[in-house]
Amino acid sequence: MTRDKGEENVICAVRTAKGNHSRSHMNQREIDVIKEEEVLPNLSYETDEIGVIAPYNKQVDAVKSALEEDIDVATVHKF
16 A cells, blocks of 8 residues: 555545544444445455545544454554
8 A cells, every 4th residue: 555556546535424423532433434335335446455544543443343454544643
């Protein structure tokens, strides 16, 4: 994911739907949208070419546990 392979479209940003916003640092609605509804089902990339940026470490942990192992998930600071 960090190597230039000469592709034209190297980044695809998908804004997830608003969901169950709460005071916690984890949003299950965003995970559902990524995994089952709008994001992964509609992408034509291999899983090792996908990275998910989450705002908080708790969200990162929740997304990692919900997705396949070879999808990179981290905060923006770690990418």
